[in-house]
Amino acid sequence: MNVSxxxxxxxxxxxxxxxxxxxxxxxxxxxxxxxxxxxxLSLLDNPQHRYGKLRKxxxxxxxxxxxxxxxxxxxxxxxxxxxxxxxxxxxxxxxxHGELGRRDSNFTVNTGSMAFLAGQGFDFNQLIYKGIPxxxxxxxxxxxxxxxxxxxxxxxxxxxxxxxYIKETIEAIDTWLQxxxxxxxxxxxxNGYYRRLVYQIVRNKYNGFxxxxxxxMAVEVKRLTVEERETVxxxxxxxxxxxxxxxxxNVSDVVRAIVKARKPLVGHxxxxxxxxxxxxxxxxxxxxxxxWKQTIRELWDRVIDTKYLAHHHTHLSTIGNTALGxxxxxxxxxxxxxxxxxxxxxDGFDRYIGASDQYLHEAGYDAYCTGAILxxxxxxxxxxxxxxxxxxxxENSILRCTNKLYLxxxxxxxxxLAENEQVPSISDPTFIVSGVPRHLRxxxxxxxxxxLGAADxxxxxxxxxxxxxxxxxxxx
Amino acid sequence: MNVSxxxxxxxxxxxxxxxxxxxxxxxxxxxxxxxxxxxxLSLLDNPQHRYGKLRKxxxxxxxxxxxxxxxxxxxxxxxxxxxxxxxxxxxxxxxxHGELGRRDSNFTVNTGSMAFLAGQGFDFNQLIYKGIPxxxxxxxxxxxxxxxxxxxxxxxxxxxxxxxYIKETIEAIDTWLQxxxxxxxxxxxxNGYYRRLVYQIVRNKYNGFxxxxxxxMAVEVKRLTVEERETVxxxxxxxxxxxxxxxxxNVSDVVRAIVKARKPLVGHxxxxxxxxxxxxxxxxxxxxxxxWKQTIRELWDRVIDTKYLAHHHTHLSTIGNTALGxxxxxxxxxxxxxxxxxxxxxDGFDRYIGASDQYLHEAGYDAYCTGAILxxxxxxxxxxxxxxxxxxxxENSILRCTNKLYLxxxxxxxxxLAENEQVPSISDPTFIVSGVPRHLRxxxxxxxxxxLGAADxxxxxxxxxxxxxxxxxxxx
Numbered sequence: 001m002n003v004s005x006x007x008x009x010x011x012x013x014x015x016x017x018x019x020x021x022x023x024x025x026x027x028x029x030x031x032x033x034x035x036x037x038x039x040x041l042s043l044l045d046n047p048q049h050r051y052g053k054l055r056k057x058x059x060x061x062x063x064x065x066x067x068x069x070x071x072x073x074x075x076x077x078x079x080x081x082x083x084x085x086x087x088x089x090x091x092x093x094x095x096x097h098g099e100l101g102r103r104d105s106n107f108t109v110n111t112g113s114m115a116f117l118a119g120q121g122f123d124f125n126q127l128i129y130k131g132i133p134x135x136x137x138x139x140x141x142x143x144x145x146x147x148x149x150x151x152x153x154x155x156x157x158x159x160x161x162x163x164x165y166i167k168e169t170i171e172a173i174d175t176w177l178q179x180x181x182x183x184x185x186x187x188x189x190x191n192g193y194y195r196r197l198v199y200q201i202v203r204n205k206y207n208g209f210x211x212x213x214x215x216x217m218a219v220e221v222k223r224l225t226v227e228e229r230e231t232v233x234x235x236x237x238x239x240x241x242x243x244x245x246x247x248x249x250n251v252s253d254v255v256r257a258i259v260k261a262r263k264p265l266v267g268h269x270x271x272x273x274x275x276x277x278x279x280x281x282x283x284x285x286x287x288x289x290x291x292w293k294q295t296i297r298e299l300w301d302r303v304i305d306t307k308y309l310a311h312h313h314t315h316l317s318t319i320g321n322t323a324l325g326x327x328x329x330x331x332x333x334x335x336x337x338x339x340x341x342x343x344x345x346x347d348g349f350d351r352y353i354g355a356s357d358q359y360l361h362e363a364g365y366d367a368y369c370t371g372a373i374l375x376x377x378x379x380x381x382x383x384x385x386x387x388x389x390x391x392x393x394x395e396n397s398i399l400r401c402t403n404k405l406y407l408x409x410x411x412x413x414x415x416x417l418a419e420n421e422q423v424p425s426i427s428d429p430t431f432i433v434s435g436v437p438r439h440l441r442x443x444x445x446x447x448x449x450x451x452l453g454a455a456d457x458x459x460x461x462x463x464x465x466x467x468x469x470x471x472x473x474x475x476x
Numbered sequence: 477m478n479v480s481x482x483x484x485x486x487x488x489x490x491x492x493x494x495x496x497x498x499x500x501x502x503x504x505x506x507x508x509x510x511x512x513x514x515x516x517l518s519l520l521d522n523p524q525h526r527y528g529k530l531r532k533x534x535x536x537x538x539x540x541x542x543x544x545x546x547x548x549x550x551x552x553x554x555x556x557x558x559x560x561x562x563x564x565x566x567x568x569x570x571x572x573h574g575e576l577g578r579r580d581s582n583f584t585v586n587t588g589s590m591a592f593l594a595g596q597g598f599d600f601n602q603l604i605y606k607g608i609p610x611x612x613x614x615x616x617x618x619x620x621x622x623x624x625x626x627x628x629x630x631x632x633x634x635x636x637x638x639x640x641y642i643k644e645t646i647e648a649i650d651t652w653l654q655x656x657x658x659x660x661x662x663x664x665x666x667n668g669y670y671r672r673l674v675y676q677i678v679r680n681k682y683n684g685f686x687x688x689x690x691x692x693m694a695v696e697v698k699r700l701t702v703e704e705r706e707t708v709x710x711x712x713x714x715x716x717x718x719x720x721x722x723x724x725x726n727v728s729d730v731v732r733a734i735v736k737a738r739k740p741l742v743g744h745x746x747x748x749x750x751x752x753x754x755x756x757x758x759x760x761x762x763x764x765x766x767x768w769k770q771t772i773r774e775l776w777d778r779v780i781d782t783k784y785l786a787h788h789h790t791h792l793s794t795i796g797n798t799a800l801g802x803x804x805x806x807x808x809x810x811x812x813x814x815x816x817x818x819x820x821x822x823d824g825f826d827r828y829i830g831a832s833d834q835y836l837h838e839a840g841y842d843a844y845c846t847g848a849i850l851x852x853x854x855x856x857x858x859x860x861x862x863x864x865x866x867x868x869x870x871e872n873s874i875l876r877c878t879n880k881l882y883l884x885x886x887x888x889x890x891x892x893l894a895e896n897e898q899v900p901s902i903s904d905p906t907f908i909v910s911g912v913p914r915h916l917r918x919x920x921x922x923x924x925x926x927x928l929g930a931a932d933x934x935x936x937x938x939x940x941x942x943x944x945x946x947x948x949x950x951x952x
Contacts, residue, residue, distance in 0.1 A: 033582060060582075094587050105588055106509060106536075111570050111581040114604050119693075124600040128590050157919075443633075 001349050002364070004091045004130035008249050011088075015068070016257045018086040018346075022070035023389050024264040024304075026371035028363045029273040030065035030117060033057070033110030041409050043460040044432075047421055050410060051289035054272055058279040060108040063134075064117075064127050066090040066277075067363030068254055070263075071371040073388055074344075081341040083375055083389070086349055089364025091123075092251050093131025094280075120361040132251040137283040140250070155200050162197060169201055173210070173221060184222045186215065195219050255281035264393065265300045268324050268370040269307040271405040271415060293417050297403075302393070306374050308406040308414055313397060315381040325360050328369050331376035340376045411458075411466075430468045432460060477825050478840070480567045480606035484725050487564075491544070492733045494562040494822075498546035499865050500740040500780075502847035504839045505749040506541035506593060509533070509586030517885050519936040520908075523897055526886060527765040530748055534755040536584040539610075540593075540603050542566040542753075543839030544730055546739075547847040549864055550820075557817040559851055559865070562825055565840025567599075568727050569607025570756075596837040608727040613759040616726070631676050638673060645677055649686070649697060660698045662691065671695050731757035740869065741776045744800050744846040745783040747881040747891060769893050773879075778869070782850050784882040784890055789873060791857040801836050804845050807852035816852045817865075887934075887942075906944045908936060 003011050019025055035041060039053040069087040096105060118124075135143055158166060169187055176185040189195040198219040202212040206221075209229060213220050255277055258265065267273050274296070279285045282299070286292050296303065310322040319330055330336070345353055352365055359365035378392045392398060403417040412421050436445070442457050445465060449455045453471035460466050479487050495501055511517060515529040545563035572581060594600075611619055634642060645663055652661040665671040674695040678688040682697075685705060689696050731753055734741065743749050750772070755761045758775070762768050772779065786798040795806055807816070821829055828841055835841035854868045868874060879893040888897050912921070918933050921941060925931045929947035936942050 032585075037582065093590075095591055096588055106513065106584050106586050108582050109508075109585050111583070112572055114569075115571055118605050124604050128600050129594050 001087065001351060002089050002091070003132070004126060005132055005249060006130055008090075008132050008251075012253060015070075015088055015254055018070035018072075018088075019068075019254075019257045019261050019263060022072045022086075022261075022263055023083075024071055024266050024371070024374070024393075025258050026067075026069040026071065026266040026367045026374065027258075027270070027273060027277065028067040028267065028366035028370060029063045029276050030122070030361065030363045031061050031113065031272070031276060032064055033061040033108055033113045034272065036060060036108075040461050042464075043409055043411055043458055043466060045410055045412075046423075047412065047415055048289045050407065050412075050415070051275075051292060052287075054275045055279075055285045055287075055292075057272070058275040058285060061110070061276070062094055062107045063092050063276050063280050064131065065122075065363035066092050066251060066254065066281075067365070067367030068258070069364070069367040069371045071343075071375070071389075083341055083343045084346050085343055085368055085371060086346045087352060087364045087368035087371075088254075089351070089362060089367075090251055090254065091127050091131040092134060093127055095131065095133045117361070122362075132249050134251045134280055135248070136252060136280055140252075155204070156193075156197060165194065166197060166201065169198060170205065173201070173206065176221075177223075184220050186218045186220050188217065189214075189219045190217055252281040259299045262301060264302045264304060266304045266306065266370055266374050268305065268327075268366070268373070269406050269408070270303075270305050271407065274303070274405070289415075293415075296417050302402045303405070303417060304374060304393070304398075304402055305405045305414075306370055306377065308404050309374070309377055309381075309398075309401045311406065312404070312413075313377070313381050313401050315397065316377060324366060324369055324373075325357060327373045327377075331373050331380075336376045336380050339380050341379055343372055343375060409459075428456075428468045428470055429472055430466060433465045433467060434463065436463050436465050477563070477827060478565050478567070479608070480602060481608055481725060482606055484566075484608050484727075488729060491546075491564055491730055494546035494548075494564075495544075495730075495733045495737050495739060498548045498562075498737075498739055499559075500547055500742050500847070500850070500869075501734050502543075502545040502547065502742040502843045502850065503734075503746070503749060503753065504543040504743065504842035504846060505539045505752050506598070506837065506839045507537050507589065507748070507752060508540055509537040509584055509589045510748065512536060512584075516937055518940075519885055519887055519934055519942060521886055521888075522899075523888065523891055524765045526883065526888075526891070527751075527768060528763075530751045531755070531761045531763075531768075533748070534751040534761060537586070537752070538570055538583045539568050539752050539756050540607065541598075541839035542568050542727060542730065542757075543841065543843030544734070545840070545843040545847045547819075547851070547865075557864075559817055559819045560822050561819055561844055561847060562822045563828060563840045563844035563847075564730075565827070565838060565843075566727055566730065567603050567607040568610060569603055571607065571609045593837070598838075608725050610727045610756055611724070612728060612756055616728075631680070632669075632673060641670065642673060642677060645674060646681065649677070649682065652697075653699075660696050662694045662696050664693065665690075665695045666693055728757040735775045738777060740778045740780060742780045742782065742846055742850050744781065744803075744842070744849070745882050745884070746779075746781050747883065750779070750881070765891075769891075772893050778878045779881070779893060780850060780869070780874075780878055781881045781890075782846055782853065784880050785850070785853055785857075785874075785877045787882065788880070788889075789853070789857050789877050791873065792853060800842060800845055800849070801833060803849045803853075807849050807856075812852045812856050815856050817855055819848055819851060904932075904944045904946055905948055906942060909941045909943060910939065912939050912941050 001011070003015075034057065035053070036057050039056050041050065041053060045053070067087065067089055069085055071086075072084050074082040074084050094105070094107065114124075156162065172187060173185070176182070187198050189198050195214050198221070199212050202210050202221060209224055211222050211224055213222070259282070265274075275285060278292075278295070278299075283295075286295065306327070307322050310316055310319050310327060319327070321327075321330075331340070352359060352368055355365065360369075375389065378389065378398055381395075381397060393402070404414045405417065407414055412423065415421060442459070445457050445467070446455060449457075449467065449469075452469055455470070456468040458466045458468075477487070479491075510533065511529070512533050515532050517526065517529060521529070543563065543565055545561055547562075548560050550558040550560050570581065570583065590600075632638065648663060649661070652658070663674050665674050671690050674697070675688050678686050678697060685700055687698050687700055689698070735758070741750075751761060754768075754771070754775075759771075762771065782803070783798050786792055786795050786803060795803070797803075797806075806812070828835060828844055831841065836845075851865065854865065854874055857871075857873060869878070880890045881893065883890050888899065891897060918935070921933050921943070922931060925933075925943065925945075928945055931946070932944040934942045934944075
């Protein structure tokens with residue numbers, strides 16, 4: 001189900017209900033970029049190095065599509081195990097919001113990532129015109145404070161120039177309140193001065209039951225519902241800031257719902273995604289990798305990376321390519337198919353019915369695929385298909401693969417959220433060669449080393465190689 | 477006329493012809509952002525400060541739409557003065573290009589600028605799917621070098637895995653060369669490895685008369701024209717890099733044509749636009765403002781900023797609001813209308829016929845408006861309407877306003893491209909007040925100072941004010 005500004009408000013309760021009912025939630029992000037040129041990943045990164053680089057990238061780039069698939073075992077099918085998928089595909093854009101404003105409003109875009117998304121048919125107009133904004137906890141608190149600060153500013157005094165405008169605006173609002181049942185009305189306001197006048201009128205004359213929000217060349221005035229008024233009343237110290245915030249669409253509410261429901265979080269090769277989700281939809285990423293791990297543990301009891309699972313679960317060693325698309329294909333046929341439970345889409349989630357590769361790299365579809373391969377691999381791995389997914393996830397061989405995030409291009413194979421990573425020991429003679437000329441390829445290096453016997457050549461970064469000789473005698 | 481990847485190649489000769497015939501070229505840019513938060517403009521900026529801040533912004537942000545309006549006095553109308561407008565509106569995007577690549581491929585986007593453009597109906601899909609790429613001189617040279625470097629890499633050796641693919645590709649190209657008159661053919665290449673194989677085949681077997689360019693999941697192979705082959709032959713030392721570059725769409729060619737034709741450059745409040753045009757379509761901006769001025773003087777004999785003209789020409793002192801839209805309105809009626817020459821659109825340039833505000837902030841339309849207000853103001857200012865525009869631009873009162881760029885929010889009123897700026901002397905008592913609390917407005921400050929008599933309050937930046945007292949006795 002595609003979700004944008006057009007339908008976020010009515011859909012959000014369905015999102016929360018789907019999450020509350022789910023056995024787990026699979027997530028995926030599309031981003032404006034992946035790595036920063038000045039923070040390239042290195043084979044030799046230790047956990048703090050690697051996390052530090054991903055943190056910088058998460059601060060610079062933005063999530064532009066968030067996929068969340070809430071998967072629940074069906075209770076209506078008694079004779080067979082059936083899972084029900086509810087994949088949501090959110091367009092996300094860090095737009096500014098009327099009075100709340102946003103100070104840190106620059107972000108970084110990578111042209112290659114844009115070209116890649118264009119190759120997948122990504123709709124950039126939908127993104128920028130209709131993307132749902134987001135404020136993480138720190139940003140929301142800052143917006144509250146800023147809004148409260150704005151409210152302390154002296155009101156614009158009534159004078160000859162604005163008297164008519166103020167009078168007409170009050171009359172228009174009163175007429176609407178008395179004669180119309182529409183929830184909103186629009187007051188024309190061609191610039192910031194007039195918008196401020198409208199905010200001021202709503203604040204001083206209708207505070208507590210109306211709320212104003214800036215639109216293009218206008219201000220929208222809206223009646224608060226009874227519940228909204230109660231929430232406003234509870235925060236009496238900061239009434240109007242809270243009233244404005246209540247009405248703000250904030251896609252962080254989706255992530256807050258996942259956290260609140262304490263559902264297992266599932267992703268595929270998801271370290272980068274999780275860093276972005278935390279940075280933009282939860283709170284600023286901490287500097288230290290240990291603090292970050294602790295935060296994750298507080299938010300989620302278990303995180304499962306399906307790429308780690310595919311690589312490291314002992315029963316899955318026959319799987320070759322662990323890219324998401326390949327895994328979907330591999331787990332759709334025997335021997336996985338034989339033990340795999342059935343997955344159906346809930347009513348209203350028909351976008352991906354019968355879909356194949358055409359939706360790959362749409363966040364909602366990738367989240368759905370991730371949920372599907374978890375179900376297929378988890379059911380296959382312990383060779384038990386008829387019990388509940390939660391029982392299967394509690395199985396020891398799966399638990400051993402839980403809370404471990406796959407690492408690309410690293411001699412550490414994973415980040416362990418629960419404890420310290422094991423640094424692999426290398427007993428064969430190993431050298432780091434620096435300043436490797438740009439035009440040399442791995443094959444060229446292997447040819448140069450042929451007299452030393454079998455050599456493992458891995459790139460540390462663009463100009464450094466790690467060479468491990470299998471024949472220790474060659475250098476003894 | 478909208479120009480994108482779809483029609484850039486056939487339209488470029490028309491662009492060059494229009495520029496060659498023009499009396500002047502008016503330009504405008506739409507950008508991904510304006511100011512950087514860490515380099516806010518200050519009232520007290522000296523020329524180097526101000527230029528340095530704009531240079532940083534031009535390095536971070538990108539041009540996404542370039543407007544160029546070539547205006548020429550009609551030779552076919554004998555009895556009246558008629559100008560012919562040819563406004564081009566280029567969608568511009570810094571996309572990567574097959575073998576050439578692009579290293580500095582990150583850029584900065586401001587959410588407010590995106591929201592502003594969305595408010596104007598900007599088509600972001602057209603931008604990212606169809607925007608024309610650009611390489612400035614330094615980037616083009618680097619791409620050449622990189623391409624040449626790539627070519628030095630050892631070829632991928634033929635082996636059992638790629639033998640069939642190589643054979644089939646050569647057969648397909650040979651068949652196309654022998655049997656088809658199509659200028660291009662496409663070879664499927666699902667990843668970088670296969671693309672490299674195709675480049676390698678074209679380079680080694682067809683070098684000098686075919687050129688290969690990466691597409692999505694494929695490589696396009698193209699016959700070179702006779703002229704292209706000659707150009708390639710001239711650069712024998714670097715044949716294939718040059719061959720690849722020849723075929724690259726590069727919107728910098730538009731700016732190079734303006735420079736080559738030595739046409740006057742006209743912009744409205746155009747300091748930022750000129751910095752961006754130089755940075756992205758000419759060469760990296762130099763660090764020093766003096767070197768930058770020297771470069772501009774080398775590129776253009778005269779630059780006219782219509783906002784400066786409107787503010788500072790003695791005959792135009794009755795003009796109130798100098799925003800582009802207001803100036804268009806003001807100069808469309810008496811007394812301007814009485815002396816104003818007629819402006820018509822050339823054949824094929826019908827997009828803006830009868831247009832009014834709906835196209836404002838589309839770069840092509842803003843460039844057209846800028847050209848139009850120059851013609852109207854310049855004809856009005858010297859009170860002579862029947863001579864050629866070039867004679868009018870040579871008139872002393874216009875020359876005094878030439879090569880001066882308007883400065884917003886600055887106590888310098890302009891940057892002078894020809895000499896040093898005059899720093900205005902202030903004889904009245906003047907103070908800089910730092911640490912002004914956020915919530916105070918100009919009116920609040922004036923009220924606080926009321927006992928000191930008339931005071932001029934101007935913001936230096938977000939937390940500093942400059943206060944000038946008109947009554948020196950108050951502080952003597």
